[in-house]
Structure formats: structure tokens, C-alpha cells
Amino acid sequence: MNSTLVCRLTAPGRSAVAVIGVFGDEAESIIRRNFASATDSPWRPGQIRYGTWLDRATSSETSFDRDAKPCGESVVLTPIGDRHYEVHGHGGSAAVNRIITSLVQRGAVEVDPETFVSTVNEQLGTPTEPLIREAESVLVHCTTRRNAAVALAQTRGGLLRWTIEWMERLDSERGQDSSHVSVVELRDSxxxxxxxxxxxxxxxxxxxxxxxxxxxVGKSSLINQIVGYGRSITHDAAGTTRDVVDCDTVIDGLAIRLGDTAGIRSGGGVIEQEGIRRGAAAIATADLIVMVVDPASLNDFKTIETTIRSHNPDSPLVRVINKSDLIANDASPDFAVDGWLRTVAASDETAASDQTQPSGIDELIHTVSTTLRPATEDHDVPVPITDRQVHWLARITNSTDVGEMHANLQHLRDGTSVEA
Incomplete structure (x- = not known):
């Protein structure tokens, strides 16, 4: 195939960033007719270049005026290698379509991610490593810039390099006294x-x-304030939420599905009890649980937490006292123990719009983000991104000798399934 190919490599929809791949003999010339670089230095593989993807009205068939202020979409261009480029821009569908359309009008052919990746690998003679294929499959489903950056690092060999380097080290030290040290270090790594x-x-x-x-206690109101609109129905009658109401959002670059569950209590009708049962199932599969009480129910928090922990003993738990503005001024200092977040989530729009008092919502959002992903990750480090990869890494940590470790590294690299 001699055509220059273009493809959106990241997931369509709500993504904060899109990665568009361009590959072919005419890739550079086509890109240069639409991309106004912020600098005039030569393009080199691996180099990150900032610039503007020109609107059609400001670009011509052959060139553009570099002395004029460019008008268009701010993008980042990365030359990956021979005839291979990536354009990183806003993830909205309209912005992506404008870039792809301009490339197609210049002569590129739009293809699906599988065709694009296989063509690049075939024409460049690049072996299709299973670890790279897995990373590419994850990348096309990333919906945030933060997640896409981690996946991109793995498509460029983050975990693959780690695996190969350890295999080569074990090969070189096989039968030597230093092999024991390598076993310990590999297990730690x-x-x-x-x-x-x-x-x-x-x-x-x-x-x-x-x-x-x-x-x-205001769980639905908290959901609504976190996402910024009325996703959950609120009412001051107990049992209003009868099922688990899910809402997808993004917090600090993390894709998050919030679940609003029926209140935990005994009694209630058959429908409400079914809602409580479904809420328990949602708790059991949660990556993070936000336990919400109010001043009236705070004294029962130990019983409530025990109930929650009976469904999910392992996932982290954040404690929240909602309606904290109702705590009496003369309340005992022990009324709210350390480690609790205080929030004020109102059930009506008028109260919710009153910003005269801090609501605690921003602190709750920050706590959710940092609890789920505590460290600011270095995007260049190796990261396991599939259950299969996690399985073989766990096997490596349980290996006791060089031969067993090398075999498990080979399974990790070869794409061996978990059942093997």
C-alpha cells in the first residue's frame, strides 16, 4: 500500500486528547501544508513540536505565511520514525474531524486503527510484539489525556524494554554466583x-x-454537585433512590464511574429492599467507597461501616459527613473525629448555588483522585495494563530461581494466555 494513511488512535467521544497517526511516503509533505510549527528547527524522531493546525482558510495548497499569526487548532506534533508521525490535539470529535479531513483533502486515506498499525509494522519491518499490540488496543479506548499518556508510553515499549532487559540480564548471569542477586532484584522490580x-x-x-x-444523608446531592448537574433525583424522603444510578465523569484526568446507591437500612418495601441489594453488589465491586453520613446518623457510623465492609473488606474507604452545616456550634469536639471530610450538598438548586460557605466538594473530589491514583506517575515507566500482564508479573514475584523467572518473562513477552 503506497497511500499515506491517517487514523485516530485514541477513543472517540469525550476524550480530552486525541492522537492521530499519519504514515506514508507523503506524510511529512502533507503535514507541513497544514502544520505551522512554533520553531523552524529540523524535525527529528521523538521530538515534541508545538504548533498550530491551520484552518483551511489560512492554509494554501503549497504553503502558508509564516510571518502571519497562524489561525487554527493548537496541536503537538511528534515524529515517531521513518514516514511515521503523531498529531496530538483536542479530543473533541469536531476538532479531530477537522484535522483528519484536512489530511484526506491533501491525499491521505483514512483507515481503522488495526489497518494503520499492521501497515506501519509491515512496511517498517517492525515485529508485532504482543506487549505492543496490547498497549495499542488499550490506547484506542483511553478517554483522557492522563490515561492516554501512560498507554502511549507502553506502545513505545515501556514494559517491553523492561522485559527484554531482564531476560538478557538473566541469560548473561545464568550459572553465576550473581544470579541470586538478580533473582531478588527482579522480584523487587x-x-x-x-x-x-x-x-x-x-x-x-x-x-x-x-x-x-x-x-x-445527601448521597444523590453529592453526586449532582460532583458532576455539576442533576444526574440523581433528590428528595428528603428516605428511599428515594431505589437502584444504583451510575454517572460517568472525569476527575483530575481519571475516568470515573460514580454509583449512587439506595440507603442502607432495614425495613422498606420490596422494591426498596431490591435497591439495597443492588447497592450491596455495587459496593462489592467498587474500587473506592465513599461512606456518607450526616450529623443525625454519625453516631451509628461504626455499624454502617461494618455493613459496608461486610460487602467489600479491601477497597479504600473515604468518610464524609454531609450536611455538616447542621452541626451545632456547641457540639463536642469529639462529634466529628479526625479523618472525616465535611461537605454541604444541598438538594435544591437555590441552596446549591449559594457559595457563601465552603461546600467541601472540591476537597472531596481531590481526595477521590489522590486515593485512586496517589502518585504523579512518570509516563515513561513500565506499567502493566492487562490482567494477563499482571498475572505473569505476579508469577515472577513468586519464582524462586533464574530458569523459572526467565520462563515467566518469556510468557509475559510472548503474549501467553493466563490459562497456559
Whole structure:
């Protein structure tokens, strides 16, 4: 295939950033007719270049006026290698379509991600490593810039390099006294990677955050204030929420699915009890639980937390006292123990728009983000991004000799399934 190909490599929809791949003999010349670079230095592989993707009205068939202020979409251009480029821009569909349309009008052919990747690998003679294929499959489903950056690093060999380097080291030290040291160091290194698995496994799949607690404490109102609109129905009658109401959002670059559950209590009708049962199932699968009480139910928090922990003993839990403005001024200092967040989430729009008092919502949002992904990750480090990769890394940490470790590294690199 001699055509120059163009393809959106990241997921369509709500993504904060889009990665558009361009490959072919005419890739550079086509891009130069639409891309106004902020600098005039030569293009080199791996170099990040900032510039503007010109509107059709400001670009011509042959050139553009570099002395004029460019008008168009701000983008980042990265030459990947021979005839291979990536354009990083705003993830909205309109912005992406404008860039792809301009490339197609210049002679490029739009293809699907699978065709694009296979053509690049075939024409450049690049071996299609399973770890790279897995990373590419995850990348096309990333919906935020933060997640896409991690996936991109793996498509460029983050985990693959780690695997190859350790295989070569074990080969060189096989039968030597130093091999024992390598076994210990590899086990520690694999454990470090496993510590990043939550990040990797949630690049394309949103974190599941569930709000749980007794009825009428404002869980639905908290959801509405976090996402900025009335996603959940609110009412001051207990049992208003009868099912798990899900809402997808993005917090600090993390894709998150918020779950608003029925209040935990005994009694209620058959429908309400079914809602409570479904809420318990949502708690059991949550990556993070936000336990919400109010001043009236705070004294029962230990019983409430025990109930929550009976469904999910392992996931992190954030404690929130909602309606904290109702705490009496003469309340005992022990009324709100350390480690609790205080929020004020109103159930009506008038109260919700009153910003005269801090609501605590921003602090709650920040706590959710930092609890789910505590560290500011270095995007260039190796990160396991599939259950299969996590499985073989776990096997490596349990290996006791060089031969077993080398075999498990080979399984990791070869794409061996978990059942093997």
C-alpha cells in the first residue's frame, strides 16, 4: 500500500486528547501544508513540536505565511520514525474531524486503527510484539489525556524494554554466583510494577466509585454537585433512590464511574429492599467507597461501616459527613473525629448555588483522585495494563530461581494466555 494513511488512535467521544497517526511516503509533505510549527528547527524522531493546525482558510495548497499569526487548532506534533508521525490535539470529535479531513483533502486515506498499525509494522519491518499490540488496543479506548499518556508510553515499549532487559540480564548471569542477586532484584522490580497495576488496568476502564450510607444523608446531592448537574433525583424522603444510578465523569484526568446507591437500612418495601441489594453488589465491586453520613446518623457510623465492609473488606474507604452545616456550634469536639471530610450538598438548586460557605466538594473530589491514583506517575515507566500482564508479573514475584523467572518473562513477552 503506497497511500499515506491517517487514523485516530485514541477513543472517540469525550476524550480530552486525541492522537492521530499519519504514515506514508507523503506524510511529512502533507503535514507541513497544514502544520505551522512554533520553531523552524529540523524535525527529528521523538521530538515534541508545538504548533498550530491551520484552518483551511489560512492554509494554501503549497504553503502558508509564516510571518502571519497562524489561525487554527493548537496541536503537538511528534515524529515517531521513518514516514511515521503523531498529531496530538483536542479530543473533541469536531476538532479531530477537522484535522483528519484536512489530511484526506491533501491525499491521505483514512483507515481503522488495526489497518494503520499492521501497515506501519509491515512496511517498517517492525515485529508485532504482543506487549505492543496490547498497549495499542488499550490506547484506542483511553478517554483522557492522563490515561492516554501512560498507554502511549507502553506502545513505545515501556514494559517491553523492561522485559527484554531482564531476560538478557538473566541469560548473561545464568550459572553465576550473581544470579541470586538478580533473582531478588527482579522480584523487587516486578513488585514495583505490580504496584502500578491499578493505574494500568484503569486506563480504558473507569474506576468504580460508590457512594454508600444511610437514607436521606445527601448521597444523590453529592453526586449532582460532583458532576455539576442533576444526574440523581433528590428528595428528603428516605428511599428515594431505589437502584444504583451510575454517572460517568472525569476527575483530575481519571475516568470515573460514580454509583449512587439506595440507603442502607432495614425495613422498606420490596422494591426498596431490591435497591439495597443492588447497592450491596455495587459496593462489592467498587474500587473506592465513599461512606456518607450526616450529623443525625454519625453516631451509628461504626455499624454502617461494618455493613459496608461486610460487602467489600479491601477497597479504600473515604468518610464524609454531609450536611455538616447542621452541626451545632456547641457540639463536642469529639462529634466529628479526625479523618472525616465535611461537605454541604444541598438538594435544591437555590441552596446549591449559594457559595457563601465552603461546600467541601472540591476537597472531596481531590481526595477521590489522590486515593485512586496517589502518585504523579512518570509516563515513561513500565506499567502493566492487562490482567494477563499482571498475572505473569505476579508469577515472577513468586519464582524462586533464574530458569523459572526467565520462563515467566518469556510468557509475559510472548503474549501467553493466563490459562497456559
Amino acid at each position: 516486578a513488585n514495583l510494577l505490580l504496584g502500578r497495576s491499578s493505574t494500568g488496568l484503569h486506563l480504558a476502564v473507569p474506576y468504580r466509585v460508590v457512594l454508600a450510607g444511610p437514607p436521606n
